[in-house]
Amino acid sequence: MIPRVGAAPVSKLTSLPPLSLYVHVPWCVRKCPYCDFNSHELKNEVPEREYLAALQADLEQALPLVWGRQVVSIFIGGGTPSLLSARALDDMLSLFRACMNILPDAEITMEANPGTVEAGRFAEYAASGVNRISLGIQSFDDQALKALGRIHDGRQACDAIAIAQRAVQRVNLDLMYALPQQSVEACAQDLKQAMSFETGHLSLYHLTLEPNTVFAKYPPVVPDDDTSAAMQDLITEATSAGGWEQYEVSAYAKPGQRCLHNLNYWEFGDYLGVGPGAHGKLSFHDKIIRQAKLKNPSSWMQNAVRRDGSHVAEERVIAPGELGFEFMLNALRLKAGVPASSFREHTGLSVLSIAPAINRAVSKGLLEPDPSRFQATPLGWRFLNDLQAEFLD
Numbered sequence: 447m448i449p450r451v452g453a454a455p456v457s458k459l460t461s462l463p464p465l466s467l468y469v470h471v472p473w474c475v476r477k478c479p480y481c482d483f484n485s486h487e488l489k490n491e492v493p494e495r496e497y498l499a500a501l502q503a504d505l506e507q508a509l510p511l512v513w514g515r516q517v518v519s520i521f522i523g524g525g526t527p528s529l530l531s532a533r534a535l536d537d538m539l540s541l542f543r544a545c546m547n548i549l550p551d552a553e554i555t556m557e558a559n560p561g562t563v564e565a566g567r568f569a570e571y572a573a574s575g576v577n578r579i580s581l582g583i584q585s586f587d588d589q590a591l592k593a594l595g596r597i598h599d600g601r602q603a604c605d606a607i608a609i610a611q612r613a614v615q616r617v618n619l620d621l622m623y624a625l626p627q628q629s630v631e632a633c634a635q636d637l638k639q640a641m642s643f644e645t646g647h648l649s650l651y652h653l654t655l656e657p658n659t660v661f662a663k664y665p666p667v668v669p670d671d672d673t674s675a676a677m678q679d680l681i682t683e684a685t686s687a688g689g690w691e692q693y694e695v696s697a698y699a700k701p702g703q704r705c706l707h708n709l710n711y712w713e714f715g716d717y718l719g720v721g722p723g724a725h726g727k728l729s730f731h732d733k734i735i736r737q738a739k740l741k742n743p744s745s746w747m748q749n750a751v752r753r754d755g756s757h758v759a760e761e762r763v764i765a766p767g768e769l770g771f772e773f774m775l776n777a778l779r780l781k782a783g784v785p786a787s788s789f790r791e792h793t794g795l796s797v798l799s800i801a802p803a804i805n806r807a808v809s810k811g812l813l814e815p816d817p818s819r820f821q822a823t824p825l826g827w828r829f830l831n832d833l834q835a836e837f838l839d
């Protein structure tokens with residue numbers, strides 16, 4: 447147990463955490479009915495020139511917030527970044543290299559939709575510096591893909607994986623389970639097929655019916671809790687037997703294949719977000735701020751190039767009370783948790799500021815009693831929302 451007595455929280459950082467860059471590409475061929483990401487159905491061609499000009503303006507206005515810092519990873523997410531031409535992607539990465547100090551072997555991930563994968567273009571993305579591709583497979587079953595409103599079928603999913611594996615060494619497959627009408631056997635078949643490609647990383651998400659989506663308005667019939675729990679059990683067993691270690695709620699990796707970009711989020715590192723709706727979290731010696739850009743792609747593009755800061759929708763200092771919760775919300779997603787010392791390093795606060803919550807969580811059997819680590823117990827892992835809620839101010 448941690449004593450409740452002691453000094454008031456300190457709010458000074460002695461060093462800054464690693465910095466990542468997130469880039470949002472907001473367009474998709476079609477909006478999937480389950481998706482609540484900031485993604486917009488493309489009416490015409492991607493407005494690449496306008497987008498890149500706005501991206502440059504967005505980045506240049508943000509540079510004073512990260513002067514001199516090294517960027518350890520870049521994640522180009524969406525939306526569907528694989529709608530960008532090879533030329534546009536190359537220009538984008540050249541822009542980042544010209545403006546920022548990017549670690550020479552930085553992880554550079556690009557998200558791709560199997561319906562937009564062309565072999566030649568993927569080789570060119572890799573030649574420009576993309577070294578990790580994350581494919582939105584979701585399922586290999588044509589019926590399931592249709593129910594999800596996907597623009598690709600199972601055959602295209604397999605082809606896209608082969609193309610991605612030829613282009614880069616690090617490939618992630620996104621799969622969803624607990625799909626409309628899905629049986630445990632169908633989930634097992636999807637997983638078996640995904641594992642047969644031996645990619646280094648798998649992201650396996652339980653389908654959630656998000657507010658303000660077509661699925662929220664017209665809910666499909668999805669598996670009940672017992673069935674989806676059986677799917678989770680089979681995922682745990684099969685991935686572990688196949689050599690993928692679950693290191694986060696939805697992330698499974700072979701040795702050396704963890705997603706460094708996402709790890710930096712979960713370890714409460716810093717990230718600058720550029721592009722419409724992109725979020726950032728940036729540390730300074732005396733404060734930590736959150737930033738969000740305008741969500742609407744046209745408004746973001748028009749405002750960014752004015753260079754008057756009007757493309758920033760929100761910028762605020764994170765209050766000490768929120769910091770403790772945000773840190774634990776992320777850290778406890780990691781199966782192995784984080785060293786307790788990183789709390790002070792990354793928040794500037796004393797661990798004493800969250801001592802009551804720690805003591806409560808330990809006494810409920812949700813948090814390991816080890817004072818040198820914050821890690822969920824098996825019970826806390828099963829009821830992660832309850833454990834995280836203990837840290838709400």
Ligand SMILES: C[S@@+](CC[C@H](N)C(=O)[O-])C[C@H]1O[C@@H](n2cnc3c(N)ncnc32)[C@H](O)[C@@H]1O
Binds near residue numbers: 523525652653
């Ligand atoms: C931002 S999407 C990007 C991938 C790419 N746009 C695609 O769909 O091919 C990242 C991943 O989040 C997952 N995802 C999106 N909406 C979800 C939902 N409602 N429930 C569970 N997972 C979801 C999907 O697996 C998706 O591949």
Ligand code: SF4
Binds near residue numbers: 473526
């Ligand atoms: S392709 Fe991906 S980002 Fe686009 S709507 Fe579908 S799930 Fe969302």
